[in-house]
Amino acid sequence: MKKHTRLWPALEAVGGLAATMLEWRALAGPEYPAFQPYLRPRQELATSYPCPVRGRFGVRHTIVQDGPDEYAGVCPEGCPEQKLSKADIVIYELNVGMLIKAVRSVLKLQGTAAPVDGAIAAYRLGTHVRRTGYHMPVFLALAPGGSGLRTAVDRIAALDDGTFVLLAPTAGQLDGDCEAVLEKRRARFVALSDLVGVDGKGRLKASRSMEQVIEHPHKAKKARPGRKKLSDDEVSRRRKLWAGWCSVRGKGGQKKAEYCRGKGVTQTFLDNCRRLIEQRETRGQT
Ligand SMILES: [Zn+2]
Numbered sequence: 671m672k673k674h675t676r677l678w679p680a681l682e683a684v685g686g687l688a689a690t691m692l693e694w695r696a697l698a699g700p701e702y703p704a705f706q707p708y709l710r711p712r713q714e715l716a717t718s719y720p721c722p723v724r725g726r727f728g729v730r731h732t733i734v735q736d737g738p739d740e741y742a743g744v745c746p747e748g749c750p751e752q753k754l755s756k757a758d759i760v761i762y763e764l765n766v767g768m769l770i771k772a773v774r775s776v777l778k779l780q781g782t783a784a785p786v787d788g789a790i791a792a793y794r795l796g797t798h799v800r801r802t803g804y805h806m807p808v809f810l811a812l813a814p815g816g817s818g819l820r821t822a823v824d825r826i827a828a829l830d831d832g833t834f835v836l837l838a839p840t841a842g843q844l845d846g847d848c849e850a851v852l853e854k855r856r857a858r859f860v861a862l863s864d865l866v867g868v869d870g871k872g873r874l875k876a877s878r879s880m881e882q883v884i885e886h887p888h889k890a891k892k893a894r895p896g897r898k899k900l901s902d903d904e905v906s907r908r909r910k911l912w913a914g915w916c917s918v919r920g921k922g923g924q925k926k927a928e929y930c931r932g933k934g935v936t937q938t939f940l941d942n943c944r945r946l947i948e949q950r951e952t953r954g955q956t
Contacts, residue, residue: 675874676701677708678839678863681764681812687791688763690716692754704872708769709762716759723749733759770795770810773837776866776874779808786829792822798835798880806884807834819843823851833857835884837865858884 680697681687689697698705721729724747731743731752741759743752770783770793779796786792791812797805811822819838826836833856838844841861852859860883867877 674863675704675866675868677705677868678861678866679842680705681839682842684764687766687812688712688761690719690759691762692719692758694762696722701868701872704868708765708772710765712761712763714761715756716761719743719759721745721747721749722752723747764812766791766793766812772874773810773862773866776876777808777880780805786822786825789822789825790818792825795837798884800884801881807832808837808880809834810837813838813843820845820848823848827851827855827857831855835860835880837862839863 676698680694683697684693694705694709695702716733718730718732720726721731723729723745729745729747731745731749733741733743733754735741739756741754741756743754745751773779774783774796777795777798780799781797783796784794786794786809789811793810793812795808795810798808799805809822809826811819811826813819813822823836826834835858836852837860839861840863841859844859844861849859851857865876865878865883866874869875
């Protein structure tokens, strides 16, 4: 079974849970057929879409109409104009009802689903009945952008005073304020990206059981302060340094150096390299 699906990060990447097919396709990649059942068209055409080159910096192409079924994407940064058809720019929104139905079935939840009053895209999914017979309410906060998760956490916590399980697509929006509210209520936060993956046919499948999640919740990974992303030049300088350093360190070191030269590096490996090189630099052995 394939564990991770692009569906969960995509839901947080798309503002308002709606985007053109072009954007959904770009986010889904080869998983697009698995996304389709959860999307439905709106009677609405997009007026812009993210620049394929500079979209991650917030640059968007403006869509202009050239003919009955002819549109073009015009880039403020001067990319070549893109020809588009009407089908390309129809807005597709997340079919929340379908998603809720699928998640409820995958997690074997009981009871009924309903929206949470006063929060945008937050839902009570149902109840998980524990082995002990204890009923635990399960909520979903899709929290499309901004402080959505914080609002959802506050509204859900205000509903009653028992504990609960809160699901969100990823842990990306979980901050200290949300964690404090959840901790006070002894509530469990679970990222769907850690809990529900897809099988070979693109169907949603639980990768852990609810019982496991409640007993052993994942701790959200906090960004470590003071860590900068290394530039490509710096990476290559450090790889050379590291390789050279490994080569004088005997058998184990040799192996690492081979790996470093031959097959590229993982982030963990780079972090280890960096730590060792920094130690070496502080000792004045560069
Ligand atoms: Zn562009």
